[in-house]
Amino acid sequence: MKYIYLTGLLLATFIQTAWAQQELTLHNMSSIFQSAHTNPAMQHKHKVIISLASSYQINAKNTGFTYNQLLAQVETDETGQRVLDLGQLADQLKLNGKDYVHTSASLDVFGLSFKAGKNRFSLNVTEHMQARLGYSDAILNLAVNGNVPGSTINLDGYTFNGTHYREIGLGYNRKILEDDKLIVGGRVKSLFGMSNVRTVRSDVGLTTAEENDLYEITANADILVRTSGIEMLEEGETDYITNMDNKGLGVDLGASYRYSDKWTFSASVINLGYISWKKGVTNYESKGEYVFSGIDNDELFNGNFDFDATEVLDSITSIFEFDETEGKYTTSLPTQVYLSGFYQLAHKTTASATLYSDFVGGFRKGMSLGVTQTVGRWFQASATYTMHARSYNNLGLGIAVGTGFQLYAVTDNIISLMQPGNAKLVNMRAGFNFLF
Template sequence: MRETIFIILFLLSINCVGQNRPLLWGVDDLPQSLLQNPGARIDYTRHFGFPFFSQIHLFAGSTGVTAFDIFDDSNPNVNQRVSNVMSRLTKNDFFSVNEQLEVLSFGWKMGERGYFSAGIYQELDVFAYFPHDPAILAFEGNADYIEQNFDFSDVNFTGDVLTVYHVGLNYNVDRQLTFGARFKLYSGIFNAESTNNSGVFRTEITPGGPNFYRHFIENMSVKVNTSGYASLKNKEGMTVDEAVAELLSRSFFGQNVGVGVDLGFNYKVTEQLTLSGSVQDLGIMFHQKDTENSYYYGSYQTDGLEPLFPELDNNEATIPYWDVFEEELNVNLKDETLSEPYNSWRPLKFNASLEFGSGMSFLPCDYLIHKRPRYMNVFGMLFSGVNRPKGPTYGVTAYYGRKFTENFRMRLAYGIDQFTLTKIGLMASKRFSNFNLYLAVNDILGFTNLAKANSASLQFGMQFIFKDL
């Protein structure tokens, strides 16, 4: 039973549908690059995304373990497989899932230097650290860990489903500098989080006490906040299909709101060397409605039950040991469920890159060539990361992009992050008149065997792009 519970928890963590998207970073003829850097240089005058298909992004990753480690049938002993996995994982290993669906996207040139863009996208983001000590305690028990602390702070996770409405302005200051900003309104669909927990459980040997062991729970403080969940839980008889339908009904106008901003720039150090950077989702969510706070706190110590067997007559009842024990627990370890508002910060993302262009382009009818030269080849290095409860996750990517024709380009990338040291990515973008398609696959090696992959990422999209009015 214990191993079944562990496997279910593992699957829930890894299969909910990271943030590093180097394949579209700085691509000047794809509007999606503006979502990563509102200050990116652009090479079009209008765009309109194909509704619901202008960007579909999927990412899933885990550090320290893959699905193959759990389900490898070469070792028929499932207990041993789970033990092997748990012995490798630490409290700093994590599972990350991100999905983004662009519902609407459009933009147009404003004057000589500005470009206005706006849109709507839906995003799911799940991030969970492996709860090492509670998992060990639940799976193996405490017999082999006498005098050792089991730390409740290992319980640490966040999860969001929300819709984002955004408007942005990209402004070309001069030949060297472009900067941009994007304002975001978040509409919350569902949120769950449990961070900053504390407390320990410990078993000590007490030879002189009433029992050989004494168990301690010290300064436990564990809190789980949710919004958008209580109303689903409290509806008696609600099926899974009905719950999904209810969540979908909140897709455009959720019960809770938040605000945020993206900022970015692009600076040409020389004609061929470019420095750019951005921060995304510098924002906060205000959870005011349909909230639930489950709070567990307190301290307690026990030597266990010490049954007595006195002689009783027919009118005397036996001592209710379990009731007494349960009452002591309830007095010392509190379990409260509240409906208080709370706030949560959006996971802040940051990017910085250096690019070098070579092979100057002199394509016919290139009306922007007098404003800035264009290069067929781009060599770049991108550093990116996401702020998480225990600190940022990060990745470094080197990439090479080539524009083979005016309508076809590709990018090849090699990255290193906390999931893998061999992340190879490939992006292709093709334009048919004003209609554009792109496909970006990161961690190609992982797609050859998803069961053994620590991460996988896929982006796909289509839009209409215009280069003149």
């Protein structure tokens, strides 16, 4: 089994820290306890809210292309077989070198929120699993066009980071200032890392020399992959699930200010923090270079050349031989920022605009416009339009129904649920809460 993980690490040499998921429709759903995940200053109307393993969230996005765009480049050849036209695919895709595939899932194992006067307290236990694979068009261009003599193809645009961690959060917010215009809140989160794969370096290059040098090829690699918790999976699920040695700390901060009877503004910073990985750590490092000097034309035509394919393959393989070491390391949380303005169109109708950004080695921005309708304490619905991750056709919808027992479902792209083949962004949160 260990060799399977090592094989996976070879694929994961194209890796870097980067993972976060936005929930922009949820951000408008103040009647749902889980909206406090986007701003700890959320003040819910119900005095007590309880969630028991009942909030499920999934998120997936691909910034570079959709499934149907890929399928459109599949054609039938003269033998009747379906093949992917790589040349046409390279012409159609508009990759910018910073594209990525992201997936995440979370489960609120337990949630509690209660109000005491102007104060609100909360507790949550949440499992988080996230992964992101970054990619460029380097390999595709190499397959289609080959490597131009005198040039180097860099394959370090392929990155990945994956993690699973547990969060135990204690939240608090309070109404302050005259007429309770300002609400400030925060959440302190104790974190426990279950497993992680992270590439610190992933420099891989292929250089082809000029004709005078017989198109000599130089391959080199400088790779460092850090992992934690992977081998514990082999030892048993109990050892993995009960592991609490990889500790971390996180903080969420938020505020909401009622400027007038019509206007309210809010801001939040989510996931300021880190996880220190100490348990079950294995680091894989590889540095190497191989030069294939080519074959002399005279030897080639005379049949006198000596070419040992096995020796060449062994030499190339040796470039990616990993030295295993141990040593703790630290990863940061995917920091997210929400800036919002809300305008009351009618007594229970609110329009909103939200600017969103996550920081994962650089800021990635998004924007959402929405309208939210509330009916009493038993119904709330929100419709949004979102631009994010180079995706511009995202129509979101959120619905929460019930008092005493609340059912809810929220998505940033309802079209993707009906036509997943055309979607770059798919997300969904659904569950139920007990309200008192």
